[in-house]
Amino acid sequence: xxxxxxxFLSASFWVALVRIASPLIFATMGELxxxxxxxxxxxxxxxxxxxxxAGWLTVYLGGGLWLGVGVAMLAGMAFGLLHGVLTVPFGxxxxxxxxxxxxxxxAAAYFxxxxxxxxxxxxxxxxxxxxxxxxxxxxxxxxxxxxxxxTPLTYAGFAVAGLTxxxxxxxxxxxxxxxxGENPAAVEAQGLSVTALRIGAVAVGSxxxxxxxxxxxxxxxxxxxxxxxxxxxxxxxxxxxxxGWKPGKAVLGALLFAAFDAGQIRLQQxxxxxxxxxxxxxxxxxxxxxxxxxxxxxRASVPAALxxxxxxxxR
Amino acid sequence: MTRTGTAREIVLRLDGITxxxxxxxxxxxxxxxxxxxxxxxxxxxxxxxxxxxMNILFGHYTADAGTVEVMGQVLxxxxxxxxIAAGVGMVHQHFTxxxxxxxxxxxxxxxxxxxxxxxxxxxxRARVRALAQDFGLKVDPEARTGALSVGExxxxxxxxxxxxxxxxxxxxxxxxVLTPQxxxxxxxxxxxxxxxxLSVIFISHKLxxxxxxxxxxxxxxxxxxxxxxxxxDTSPPALAAMMVGAEVALPRVAxxxxxxxxxxxDDVTTPDEGARPGLKQVSLDLRAGQITGLAGVSGNGQAxxxxxxxxxxxxxxxxxxxxxxxxADWNPRAALAAGIGRIPEDRHRTGTIADFTLTENAILETxxxxxRAGLLDHRTARxxxxxxxxxxxxxxxxxxxxxxxxSGGNMQKLILGRVLEARPRIILANQPVRGxxxxxxxxxxxxxISARDAGAAxxxxxEDLDEIxxxxxxxxxxxxxxxxxxxxxxxxxxxxxxxxxxxxxxDHAA
Numbered sequence: 001x002x003x004x005x006x007x008f009l010s011a012s013f014w015v016a017l018v019r020i021a022s023p024l025i026f027a028t029m030g031e032l033x034x035x036x037x038x039x040x041x042x043x044x045x046x047x048x049x050x051x052x053x054a055g056w057l058t059v060y061l062g063g064g065l066w067l068g069v070g071v072a073m074l075a076g077m078a079f080g081l082l083h084g085v086l087t088v089p090f091g092x093x094x095x096x097x098x099x100x101x102x103x104x105x106x107a108a109a110y111f112x113x114x115x116x117x118x119x120x121x122x123x124x125x126x127x128x129x130x131x132x133x134x135x136x137x138x139x140x141x142x143x144x145x146x147x148x149x150x151t152p153l154t155y156a157g158f159a160v161a162g163l164t165x166x167x168x169x170x171x172x173x174x175x176x177x178x179x180x181g182e183n184p185a186a187v188e189a190q191g192l193s194v195t196a197l198r199i200g201a202v203a204v205g206s207x208x209x210x211x212x213x214x215x216x217x218x219x220x221x222x223x224x225x226x227x228x229x230x231x232x233x234x235x236x237x238x239x240x241x242x243x244g245w246k247p248g249k250a251v252l253g254a255l256l257f258a259a260f261d262a263g264q265i266r267l268q269q270x271x272x273x274x275x276x277x278x279x280x281x282x283x284x285x286x287x288x289x290x291x292x293x294x295x296x297x298x299r300a301s302v303p304a305a306l307x308x309x310x311x312x313x314x315r
Numbered sequence: 316m317t318r319t320g321t322a323r324e325i326v327l328r329l330d331g332i333t334x335x336x337x338x339x340x341x342x343x344x345x346x347x348x349x350x351x352x353x354x355x356x357x358x359x360x361x362x363x364x365x366x367x368x369m370n371i372l373f374g375h376y377t378a379d380a381g382t383v384e385v386m387g388q389v390l391x392x393x394x395x396x397x398x399i400a401a402g403v404g405m406v407h408q409h410f411t412x413x414x415x416x417x418x419x420x421x422x423x424x425x426x427x428x429x430x431x432x433x434x435x436x437x438x439x440r441a442r443v444r445a446l447a448q449d450f451g452l453k454v455d456p457e458a459r460t461g462a463l464s465v466g467e468x469x470x471x472x473x474x475x476x477x478x479x480x481x482x483x484x485x486x487x488x489x490x491x492v493l494t495p496q497x498x499x500x501x502x503x504x505x506x507x508x509x510x511x512x513l514s515v516i517f518i519s520h521k522l523x524x525x526x527x528x529x530x531x532x533x534x535x536x537x538x539x540x541x542x543x544x545x546x547x548d549t550s551p552p553a554l555a556a557m558m559v560g561a562e563v564a565l566p567r568v569a570x571x572x573x574x575x576x577x578x579x580x581d582d583v584t585t586p587d588e589g590a591r592p593g594l595k596q597v598s599l600d601l602r603a604g605q606i607t608g609l610a611g612v613s614g615n616g617q618a619x620x621x622x623x624x625x626x627x628x629x630x631x632x633x634x635x636x637x638x639x640x641x642x643a644d645w646n647p648r649a650a651l652a653a654g655i656g657r658i659p660e661d662r663h664r665t666g667t668i669a670d671f672t673l674t675e676n677a678i679l680e681t682x683x684x685x686x687r688a689g690l691l692d693h694r695t696a697r698x699x700x701x702x703x704x705x706x707x708x709x710x711x712x713x714x715x716x717x718x719x720x721x722s723g724g725n726m727q728k729l730i731l732g733r734v735l736e737a738r739p740r741i742i743l744a745n746q747p748v749r750g751x752x753x754x755x756x757x758x759x760x761x762x763x764i765s766a767r768d769a770g771a772a773x774x775x776x777x778e779d780l781d782e783i784x785x786x787x788x789x790x791x792x793x794x795x796x797x798x799x800x801x802x803x804x805x806x807x808x809x810x811x812x813x814x815x816x817x818x819x820x821x822d823h824a825a
Contacts (some may be wrong), residue, residue: 172429172434173429182414183412185407186412186421189407191400260645
C-alpha cells in the first residue's frame with residue numbers, strides 16, 4: 001500500500017501520466033467528432049500508425065517538427081476522406097470500411113518505411129519536441145511538472161479538446177454536426193447537406209487521430225517502429241463511450257487510463273512486482289478500463305443515428 | 316368563414332408539376348395556387364400523390380416538369396434551402412426532430428450560417444418564447460425533445476417554421492397522431508396564424524377535419540387534380556366521391572351474434588417498457604361472433620395488449636384465461652396453439668420477412684406441420700400459397716416472388732389469408748388497413764366480418780375512429796394503459812370517445 005502511495009506522490013508519475021494521455025486525447029477527440037456526426041471510425045488504429053510514420057518521416061527528411069504534425073494531419077485527413085466517401089454517400093458498412101482502412105493504413109506505413117529505409121536495422125532517431133515549462137505553474141508541487149512542463153504538442157492536445165467542446169456545443173456548425181448524428185433527416189429538412197457534414201467530420205476527426213499517432217514519434221519515442229501504436233486506437237474508441245460522447249469526460253477517461261498505465265509500470269518495480277508475472281501488470285490498465293467502462297457507460301446516450309447510413313429522399 | 320373572390324395576394328403557385336417514379340406517375344401536371352392567409356387542404360387517398368407534391372414544393376424531390384413559384388419568384392428545383400429562404404416551412408408526417416437535442420437546439424438547427432462563431436442561444440430563446448406566446452404553442456425551449464408528447468413535438472415543428480419567418484406552412488397529415496382535442500388546438504393555432512397572414516397547405520385524408528379547418532379543398536386522385544372547391548360549397552360525401560371517383564356507400568355492418576367468452580383478461584397489469592406504457596389492471600372479454608374495437612391514440616398500451624395476446628409477454632399480475640382455464644405456459648407458440656391468429660401492426664417488420672418468397676411467408680406460422688420425413692414439404696406449401704393468392708386476390712408475380720416486391724395492400728391480403736386459413740378462434744387485427752387504398756380496406760373489412768360471422772372473436776385495434784365505430788360490436792378505449800368499459804355499437808359518438816382517448820372518464824370510472 002505504501003508502494004502505491006509513493007507512486008502517486010512522485011512527480012515523475014504525473015509527468016508520465018500526462019505524456020501517456022496526450023496521444024489518446026488527440027485521437028479520442030477525433031473519434032468523438034466522427035461519432036457525433038454518426039460515423040463509427042474503426043480506421044483509427046491504422047490512421048494513428050500512418051500519422052506516426054508520416055510525422056516522423058517528415059522530420060527525418062529535414063522538415064520541422066510542426067511541419068511533421070501538419071503532414072500527419074493531412075495524411076490522416078486523406079484516409080478520413082476515403083472512409084467518409086465509402087461510408088457516407090456509398091453507405092457501405094462502417095465496420096468493414098473502418099477495419100479495411102486500419103489494415104490499409106498500417107500496411108502502407110510499414111511498406112513506405114521499408115521503401116524509405118531498406119537497409120536500417122535499428123530505427124533512426126529524430127530530435128523530438130522539447131518540454132516547454134510554463135513559468136510559475138510548472139513549479140506547483142507534485143502535479144506542476146506533469147501538467148505544465150510538457151511539450152507544446154501536449155498543450156495543443158488539451159486545446160484541441162477544449163476547442164472540440166466549444167465547437168460542438170456553442171456554434172451552429174457543432175449543432176448541425178450533432179444533429180447529423182442524432183437525426184440526419186432533421187438536418188436534411190433544414191436544407192443542410194448530411195453528406196458534407198459527415199464526410200467533413202470524418203476527415204477532420206481522422207486528421208486528429210493522425211496527430212495523436214504523430215505525438216508518439218514527435219514527442220514521446222523520437223523514432224518510428226512497428227507495433228508502436230499498440231492498440232491505442234481501440235482504447236480511444238472505448239474512451240469515447242466512457243466519456244459518454246462528451247469531450248470533457250473523454251479527456252478525464254484518457255487521464256484515468258494513463259494513470260493506470262503509468263502506475264502499472266511503476267508497480268512492476270516494487271516488491272509486488274517481484275511476486276507476480278509482469279504480464280498481469282500489463283493487463284491491468286485494460287482490465288480496469290473495462291471495469292470503468294461498465295460503470296460509466298450505463299447512462300451514456302449514444303448518438304441515435306450512429307452507424308445508420310442516410311440516403312437522401314428515403315424514409 | 317366567408318371568403319370572397321376579391322384579388323388577394325398569391326403567395327404560392329405550383330404550375331404543371333409532373334413527377335414519375337419508374338412506371339408510376341405520382342404527379343401528373345398538377346397546378347395549385349395559395350393566397351395569403353388562406354388554408355388549402357390537399358385531400359386524397361394514400362398514394363394519390365399528396366406527399367410527393369409537397370416534397371417537390373419543398374425541394375426534397377426534383378420535378379420532371381413544372382415550376383414552383385413563391386411570392387412570384389421561381390424556386391430552383393431540388394434545394395430545400397431555397398424553399399426555406401423563400402419562406403416555405405414544412406412539418407413532415409414523420410417529424411424531423413433530433414430526440415437527444417433540446418427544443419431550442421432543434422429550432423436553431425440550420426438557422427445561422429454554419430461558420431458563424433456563436434449560436435446566440437439567449438436571444439433565440441427569447442424569440443422562441445415570444446413566438447410560442449403569440450401563436451399559443453406552449454412548449455418549454457429547454458426540454459429534451461425526446462421527452463415531449465407527440466402533440467408537443469408537432470408544436471416544435473411549427474415553431475421551427477415560424478422561427479424562420481415562414482409565409483407558407485405545409486402540414487403533412489398533421490392530425491394522424493393527435494387526439495381529437497389536440498387536433499382542435501392545432502386548428503385554433505392555424506386560425507391565429509392565418510389571421511396574421513400565414514398561408515397553410517395541409518394534407519389529409521380525413522373529410523371532417525378538411526371541412527372544419529380549410530377554406531378551399533384540392534382533391535388529388537392518381538396524381539391528378541380531380542376537383543377544387545371551397546369548403547363552403549361542398550359536403551363530406553361530395554368530397555369522398557371526388558377522392559375515390561365514385562359515390563362511396565359506407566359499409567353497413569349487421570350486428571354480430573355474441574357467443575361465449577373465448578379469451579378473458581382478468582385485472583392484468585404488464586410492465587412499462589421505456590416510453591411504451593404497459594397495461595394497467597385491464598379486464599377484457601373477447602366473445603365469439605363479436606368484433607371488439609380498441610380505440611385510442613397510438614402508444615397508449617395497444618402494443619402491450621397486442622404483445623400479450625400474441626404470447627410475447629406475460630401478465631405481471633392478473634390472469635389471462637382461455638375458455639375457462641389459464642394456460643400454464645404463455646408464449647407465441649402457445650398463442651398459436653390456442654387458435655389466436657395475428658395480423659401484426661407492422662406488416663413489413665413483424666408480419667413478413669421481406670426477402671422470403673410468398674410461399675415461405677405464407678407458411679411462416681404453420682411450417683412445423685408442413686414437413687415430410689423431417690423436410691419441408693415444398694409441394695404442399697406451394698399449392699397452399701397458390702390457393703391463397705387466388706382466394707384472397709393477391710396481385711403478385713407468383714408464389715416464388717420475394718414478398719418485398721408486393722404493394723402494402725397485397726402483402727396485407729397474403730397475411731390475412733395466412734391468418735384466416737388457419738381458422739383462428741380469436742383474431743388479433745392490429746391496424747389491419749393502415750396505409751391501404753379504399754378497395755383493399757373494404758376487402759379486409761369484409762373478410763374480418765365474415766370471420767366474425769363464422770364464430771371468431773375479433774379484436775380490432777385501430778387509430779381510425781371511423782373504422783372502429785363502423786365495424787365494432789363493442790368499442791373500448793385505451794388510454795395510458797387503462798381500458799374503458801365496453802360501449803355497445805352506436806351508443807358513443809366520436810366526441811365522447813375522444814374524451815376517453817384523452818384520458819377523461821377513467822377517474823370517474825375507477
